[in-house]
Amino acid sequence: MIQTSRQSFARQAAQHKTVPVTARLVADTLTPIQLFETFNKRAAFLLESRDPLSLWSEYSFIGIDPFLYLTEENSRFTVKDQSGIVRNRYSRFTEAWDRTAAELDVSPELPDLPFPGGAVGSFSFEAMNLTEDKIEKGSAPAASFVFCETILAFHHSREELTIIHFQEVGSDADGAFELGKDKVEAVIGELSGRAAPVKKRVFETFCQQTTEDIFSGVKSNVTKEAFIDKVRRVKNYIESGDAFQVVLSQRFEVENRVDGLDLYRVLRKQNPSPYMFYIRAFTEELVGSSPERLVKIEADRSIDIHPIAGTRKRGKDDQEDKALEADLLADEKERAEHFMLVDLARNDLGRVCQYGTVETYEKMTITRFSKVMHIISKVKGKLRPDVHPIEAVLSAHPAGTVSGAPKIRAVEIIQELEADSRDSYAGTVAYLSFNGTIDSCIAIRTIRLQGSKAFVQAGAGVVYDSVPELEWEETRNKASALLSAVSQAKKSFEQEESVR
Incomplete structure (x- = not known):
């Protein structure tokens, strides 16, 4: 052995x-x-x-x-x-x-x-x-x-x-x-030679849909009226030329007594993604299922980034999926936002890569996930000899898809308008290998556990023609999948503990 x-x-x-x-x-x-x-x-x-x-x-x-x-x-x-x-x-x-x-x-x-x-x-x-x-x-x-x-x-x-x-x-x-x-x-x-079998867990409710309001008992750090007002203020900044897009978010908080690993099990069943993680080495735990890479760096110093922008829910069958894909690719607003974020990704790589090596090698492809489909492009380059690989990660951090464009001004506006610091939300989860490789994802679709609380955060990209009410709804729609996972985990595991 x-x-x-x-x-x-x-x-x-x-x-x-x-x-x-x-x-x-x-x-x-x-x-x-x-x-x-x-x-x-x-x-x-x-x-x-x-x-x-x-x-x-x-x-x-x-x-x-x-x-x-x-x-x-x-x-x-x-x-x-x-x-x-x-x-x-x-x-x-x-x-x-x-x-x-x-x-x-x-x-x-x-x-x-x-x-x-x-x-x-x-x-x-x-x-x-x-x-x-x-x-x-x-x-x-x-x-x-x-x-x-x-x-x-x-x-x-x-x-x-x-x-x-x-x-x-x-x-x-x-x-x-x-x-x-x-x-x-x-x-x-x-x-x-495990002395006892791994603890029995209840699976029956994992993938059942619930008709109850998953926002019942959930607190937000901003009211609907205040969020809508903040969207209007972002639009004023955009009209004044400060930014093209700003991603405005809200944080949801809910009571939670479910073990982090059990919550991760529910999330990985409900929302399988390219980047799934459960990290519990620190005072807070992170449970995530992110669809989006930040950057990947190989030992040969090649770097790769996959901006995602443009979303539709999955259809009931392949035929409906194809119709939704065509609709998404024809949506001028979604296309414009995607092109803007691809340009931002190219700029992020351009700051750290050798001249002439940055290229968009895959443009505007549709990738299907369990619940949604996204428009994804892929950009790559080769790091300059004087750039530390971790500096390249920080150059792309935070991703434009969760901050806005131009990035620095967008983040300044976010910090002015959002009630709390984002902390882990929209940050970066990564491994840094001894052999020089790095892979990282954006900390979205991520639940933060601290004490008896679970925190979920979601954002919406505000642009010049955004409808404030719809941006509010978008943040709730994005958060609902994670809050649903928390709800399902409670049903499965809190119920199990109560009958022991």
């Missing part, structure tokens, strides 16, 4: 401070949810994808045993160990990442996986403040990332599990190999 030999470990240990010890085993009786529950509070994150066109969709990734946390505190980037002891503080996030990666000094001989290990976490919407002084700080940390000692990579079609344990070498390479091997074997032992 253990794939790393003693000789291979010793060879890598002679040159690096941390060496991965890997194992591969058949996992035909396991699921990603079972894996996560098996390690319970040791598990920090679960990353998945339901995108048939992506290699990602073959895998689920689980991080267990967090050992380092990289977070922003008072405009400094702090690295803490699992005991909360501060190991270092840095003035810039890129410096914090580079120094931490250098200190860990992980061997580059990593498994060939989309995510072979690194850090997982998020940048808040207001992390734009890191690159633009005009933008105000938010109430949440600008960055929150976690490093885990062990990564579990579950391959769905092969029903295969890869275990990667990152072992510190120290002064005794042979002893370190034995320790790393023991830890991997302990993980295998826990999976093979």
Whole structure:
């Protein structure tokens, strides 16, 4: 089962401070949810994808045993160990990442996986403040990332599990190999000999439609009248030439006692998407099913971005889907908004890419998701040698599709008009790999859990001819899918707990 030999470990240990010890085993009786529950509070994150066109969709990734946390505190980037002891503080996030990666000094001989290990976490919407002084700080940390000692990579079609344990070498390479091997074997032992089956869960209500008002008991941070007034004020800014579009949002709050993993299970069933995640390494938990990439950066420094703008609900059958697709592509307002955001994506890449490498290689295609269809274009480029890959992520952050255009002025207007800082909403969820690859998504269709509260936020792109009432309805329509997931999770799991 253990794939790393003693000789291979010793060879890598002679040159690096941390060496991965890997194992591969058949996992035909396991699921990603079972894996996560098996390690319970040791598990920090679960990353998945339901995108048939992506290699990602073959895998689920689980991080267990967090050992380092990289977070922003008072405009400094702090690295803490699992005991909360501060190991270092840095003035810039890129410096914090580079120094931490250098200190860990992980061997580059990593498994060939989309995510072979690194850090997982998020940048808040207001992390734009890191690159633009005009933008105000938010109430949440600008960055929150976690490093885990062990990564579990579950391959769905092969029903295969890869275990990667990152072992510190120290002064005794042979002893370190034995320790790393023991830890991997302990993980295998826990999976093979679970003392009790994974907790039974109720599935019957997951996909049932409800006729009740899902907004019952839900609070918003803005009244309908105030939101409509804010839309009018945005339109005044647009008429004055300040912006072409501003994405105005509202935040919904609802009581919640359902475990975050159970809520994630409902969301992944109801709304499968290219980027699905459950992150619980920090004081708040993020449960998300995002359709939209921010940027992806490969080890060869190529960068890719997929702006999404233009939406229709799915039809009852393929024939109705095709009619809705044709209607969407013929909608001049949707097309104009999409072209504007493609231009913004090209500008974001143009600031960090080599001259002449930025191109829109796929234009105005329709992609169908479980509930809706979107117009998607794809833009790529090649990073300049002087640009740090994380700087490229922050250059595109936050996405124009959740802020507006021109971006800086749009965010200034958002911060003037919205009642609260956005924090995780419309920020970026990402993994930063030891091998240099980065993949990230926009934190939309995301539920934030804090204490006994669940927070859902949704926005609408306001343009010159927007109808204020319709923009209000759009935010509620977008939020309804997430609030429905919360409602369904309550029915399934709170009811189950009450009968135990």
